[in-house]
Amino acid sequence: MYELNFDVQKCLHCPTHACLTRCQHMDIDRDTAGREILKIAAGEDSFVLHDCLTCYACEEYCPMGNHPFYLIVKRQEELNVQPLPRPLIQRGINIGKPFRGEPKINKVNGRALLMGAFADHMFLIQGRLFEGLPVISDDPRKMFHYFCQLMYLHYARISVINERLPGVIETITRHNVTEAICFHDECYGTYTSYCPSMGIEVPFRTVHFFEFLYNRLVELRNLIRPVNLRVAYQRPCSSRLSPGKLRFVYDIFKLIGAEAVQRKYVGRNALCCGGIIEGQRREGSRKRASEIQGLNISDMKDAGAEVCVFNCPACYHTLAHLVEKEGIRPIFMSDLCRLAIGEQPAGWR
Amino acid sequence: MDIIHQGLLDIVGEGHISNQQEELFIYSWDLGTTEPHRPDYVVSPRTPQEISRILELANRHRIPVIPLGGGLSLAGLAVPFRGGIIIDLKRMDTIIEVNEQARYAVMECGVSMGQLTSYLERKFPMLTHSEPGAPPTATVAGNAAIHGQGDLAHPYGFNSDMVNGLEVVLPTGEICRFGACSIGAQWFTQHPLPDVGLFLGWTGTTGIITKISLRLFPCKNIRGTAMFVVDNEDYVPDIYHRISRTQMAEDIIAFSQTIPPYASGLQHFTINLAADSEKELEFKKELIFDDALGEYIRRGDGGYLGFTYGLQHPQISKTADWRKGGGFEYVGGIMPVSCYPQCYRRGKEISDRHDIPYTVLGRCIGAAHAMMFSWTYAFNRADPESVRHAREAMHETDELALELGGAIWKPGLYGQRLVMSRLNPNTLNLMKKIKKLLDPNGIMNPGHWEES
Ligand SMILES: Cc1cc2nc3c(=O)[nH]c(=O)nc-3n(C[C@H](O)[C@H](O)[C@H](O)COP(=O)(O)OP(=O)(O)OC[C@H]3O[C@@H](n4cnc5c(N)ncnc54)[C@H](O)[C@@H]3O)c2cc1C
Ligand code: SF4
Ligand code: SF4
Numbered sequence: 001m002y003e004l005n006f007d008v009q010k011c012l013h014c015p016t017h018a019c020l021t022r023c024q025h026m027d028i029d030r031d032t033a034g035r036e037i038l039k040i041a042a043g044e045d046s047f048v049l050h051d052c053l054t055c056y057a058c059e060e061y062c063p064m065g066n067h068p069f070y071l072i073v074k075r076q077e078e079l080n081v082q083p084l085p086r087p088l089i090q091r092g093i094n095i096g097k098p099f100r101g102e103p104k105i106n107k108v109n110g111r112a113l114l115m116g117a118f119a120d121h122m123f124l125i126q127g128r129l130f131e132g133l134p135v136i137s138d139d140p141r142k143m144f145h146y147f148c149q150l151m152y153l154h155y156a157r158i159s160v161i162n163e164r165l166p167g168v169i170e171t172i173t174r175h176n177v178t179e180a181i182c183f184h185d186e187c188y189g190t191y192t193s194y195c196p197s198m199g200i201e202v203p204f205r206t207v208h209f210f211e212f213l214y215n216r217l218v219e220l221r222n223l224i225r226p227v228n229l230r231v232a233y234q235r236p237c238s239s240r241l242s243p244g245k246l247r248f249v250y251d252i253f254k255l256i257g258a259e260a261v262q263r264k265y266v267g268r269n270a271l272c273c274g275g276i277i278e279g280q281r282r283e284g285s286r287k288r289a290s291e292i293q294g295l296n297i298s299d300m301k302d303a304g305a306e307v308c309v310f311n312c313p314a315c316y317h318t319l320a321h322l323v324e325k326e327g328i329r330p331i332f333m334s335d336l337c338r339l340a341i342g343e344q345p346a347g348w349r
Numbered sequence: 350m351d352i353i354h355q356g357l358l359d360i361v362g363e364g365h366i367s368n369q370q371e372e373l374f375i376y377s378w379d380l381g382t383t384e385p386h387r388p389d390y391v392v393s394p395r396t397p398q399e400i401s402r403i404l405e406l407a408n409r410h411r412i413p414v415i416p417l418g419g420g421l422s423l424a425g426l427a428v429p430f431r432g433g434i435i436i437d438l439k440r441m442d443t444i445i446e447v448n449e450q451a452r453y454a455v456m457e458c459g460v461s462m463g464q465l466t467s468y469l470e471r472k473f474p475m476l477t478h479s480e481p482g483a484p485p486t487a488t489v490a491g492n493a494a495i496h497g498q499g500d501l502a503h504p505y506g507f508n509s510d511m512v513n514g515l516e517v518v519l520p521t522g523e524i525c526r527f528g529a530c531s532i533g534a535q536w537f538t539q540h541p542l543p544d545v546g547l548f549l550g551w552t553g554t555t556g557i558i559t560k561i562s563l564r565l566f567p568c569k570n571i572r573g574t575a576m577f578v579v580d581n582e583d584y585v586p587d588i589y590h591r592i593s594r595t596q597m598a599e600d601i602i603a604f605s606q607t608i609p610p611y612a613s614g615l616q617h618f619t620i621n622l623a624a625d626s627e628k629e630l631e632f633k634k635e636l637i638f639d640d641a642l643g644e645y646i647r648r649g650d651g652g653y654l655g656f657t658y659g660l661q662h663p664q665i666s667k668t669a670d671w672r673k674g675g676g677f678e679y680v681g682g683i684m685p686v687s688c689y690p691q692c693y694r695r696g697k698e699i700s701d702r703h704d705i706p707y708t709v710l711g712r713c714i715g716a717a718h719a720m721m722f723s724w725t726y727a728f729n730r731a732d733p734e735s736v737r738h739a740r741e742a743m744h745e746t747d748e749l750a751l752e753l754g755g756a757i758w759k760p761g762l763y764g765q766r767l768v769m770s771r772l773n774p775n776t777l778n779l780m781k782k783i784k785k786l787l788d789p790n791g792i793m794n795p796g797h798w799e800e801s
Contacts, residue, residue, distance in 0.1 A: 084652060085645075085651055085652035086580055087580040087650070088652030090615060094615075095609075095610070099608060275655065279654060283643075287639070
């Protein structure tokens with residue numbers, strides 16, 4: 001049984017209550033924020049539990065590293081406040097069930113790229129950037145054995161994460177991996193933020209995909225030709241769990257001659273893709289998601305972006321068509337890096 | 350060389366006839382659980398006149414003739430139960446005319462669904478047709494010959510409802526035309542001439558369709574699929590009705606299956622939407638998901654899963670992969686939509702009894718006038734026991750479809766006999782008379798629609 005490490009004392013002495021006052025989706029003043037977060041911490045119901053869009057951002061806003069979002073989700077589950085309709089929750093829970101036999105365990109005895117539940121995106125893992133790098137979870141039929149489960153934060157199901165995650169960590173560990181380069185922000189956030197907050201032990205080191213890409217580009221510096229593109233970066237919700245790694249996005253852009261356009265919805269103010277919001281129960285959720293997407297994309301457009309850079313396949317799935325319709329080309333970060341070293345990107349459309 | 354072989358060779362020419370064992374072997378199977386039967390010859394004619402001569406020859410020698418399109422109908426509909434000549438129609442694959450104004454296409458019978466789709470995409474992007482979820486090599490005539498349905502079934506009905514005219518070679522060799530084309534007019538309408546609906550749904554037992562005119566429909570700039578999901582099968586008929594009432598969807602399919610796990614125990618809807626602009630698309634989404642289905646979402650009983658741009662055909666064939674050995678076959682019932690819950694529950698019971706992961710799907714036909722409900726059974730081709738289970742499950746399902754008040758779509762021999770045992774005796778008599786009149790020697794696809 002894992003327990004969330006949430007320290008009420010920190011909230012009592014918190015000067016800002018930024019977790020809720022900064023929330024982009026609710027208008028909450030400081031006093032209300034202080035009162036509501038304490039109610040939630042005390043196990044009580046709060047309008048926040050009902051109105052939260054599960055964007056993960058408060059994890060980043062809390063200056064004390066106090067995990068307000070995990071707390072909200074935990075309480076939603078305990079009080080049976082379901083952000084999504086029942087069938088979507090059941091569907092989501094079933095998605096993560098492996099069903100096509102056991103994975104083959106290759107011993108990597110060192111570092112490896114961890115694709116998690118995105119083995120179907122192996123087409124991105126090509127060329128010099130990834131030369132010689134072993135991969136864990138490269139078989140789409142077996143990828144749910146490596147699924148970090150953190151998606152269930154959107155589903156008010158901390159219990160599912162805690163029940164399945166230790167088994168996932170054990171499977172990864174059986175590969176004898178010392179350093180896992182996490183393809184997806186969600187895996188990285190799981191092992192570096194969620195697990196410590198719950199006291200779940202992670203017996204391998206983790207590296208953020210962008211840090212890996214940056215370091216490889218530095219090694220391949222001689223091959224880089226400036227891409228000369230004006231780019232906007234689509235920040236996924238789970239990157240809120242590792243805000244310190246965001247700098248690598250801009251370091252990469254600088255290194256490859258991509259100009260990050262000046263935007264309103266960027267960094268801490270970034271807007272999510274809206275993919276999860278459109279299915280939520282709250283009245284008007286579908287429209288709200290579409291409004292958020294509209295704001296986000298017109299902001300990219302107004303800022304003059306030619307290209308929208310993604311890392312999260314779910315964001316890509318939700319937004320790629322929409323940005324394309326506005327004349328902005330969608331591309332995965334790894335593909336952009338490959339373009340910079342003279343390779344043909346796999347998913348450039 | 351025997352006399353029939355020589356006669357066929359004279360008609361179709363070298364390279365278009367075979368009695369080689371390895372080729373006959375291939376033509377003796379279909380994809381499903383039907384026992385194989387070897388034909389004696391396979392021919393591949395190019396014209397209606399050649400077909401006419403083949404049929405005259407077959408009548409002279411009282412030898413069976415089995416028309417074959419893509420061979421994808423499963424259920425043994427083109428398996429040569431009594432040997433004879435398989436007429437493979439795939440060479441007759443010319444798209445003769447597309448009339449953009451009157452929105453129809455005149456085609457030779459062997460034109461494939463995929464061919465028509467890509468032709469329209471390239472040359473007439475403003476038009477589309479009702480494409481079935483079958484593999485793209487399914488032929489337009491084979492589909493109409495079994496009353497198929499495609500992805501415009503919701504607004505426009507069965508594909509056989511979209512037939513504007515036919516050219517048919519009768520079993521005795523005469524070439525006839527039906528519809529406006531028979532009086533020399535264009536191929537734009539089947540009506541108002543006297544109805545002689547003798548060829549659609551007869552699985553090639555009354556003649557060979559050589560040309561077909563099918564209605565085409567406006568193709569909007571944006572097409573894609575929205576998804577909705579509920580966890581109670583009893584909601585499905587109401588949801589069909591609510592969506593259908595908006596008249597905004599091109600295709601409405603509900604499905605449930607054991608594998609992959611996300612689909613198990615839930616009822617997913619795929620709802621195809623088409624629009625000329627984002628504004629129109631949003632309007633349609635609003636009517637369907639906010640207004641018609643909003644109540645389900647607010648109650649927490651139903652969930653919207655978003656909209657994906659671009660059409661994906663239902664990938665029912667993936668089911669073949671759930672068992673080692675790659676086999677699958679389904680029973681399709683044309684059922685009242687109100688039967689969905691029983692179809693689902695009883696189908697699941699049959700699957701469980703035969704230890705086959707259940708896979709069911711219901712496609713709405715017309716304004717919820719009916720649905721094509723399919724119960725699919727996977728089997729391992731290399732394991733006779735597994736094939737037997739699938740076959741028995743299919744037979745039980747044939748009976749279920751009738752018990753629930755539906756009709757079996759493209760039944761195999763077992764299902765045909767069940768249907769005939771319940772047919773109004775006068776209707777059955779009429780069918781026999783028609784068959785005798787058109788095919789006096791009983792050469793056309795023998796075994797089908799015959800009492801045992
Ligand atoms: C994975 C899968 C999915 C499918 N999904 C659908 C679907 O969504 N909708 C649907 O309607 N069907 C579906 N089917 C069933 C079937 O494949 C199609 O209906 C297909 O269009 C049948 O055409 P065919 O050319 O393969 O016919 P065939 O199997 O070659 O023939 C069907 C019958 O018609 C006769 N016939 C063939 N051509 C002629 C002709 N020119 N004149 C007279 N008789 C003829 C044959 O003797 C046979 O009895 C599916 C099948 C599979 C395997
Ligand atoms: S969770 Fe963090 S930001 Fe919110 S009140 Fe507590 S300490 Fe302050
Ligand atoms: S997860 Fe997002 S919507 Fe929910 S409270 Fe935190 S910042 Fe607000």
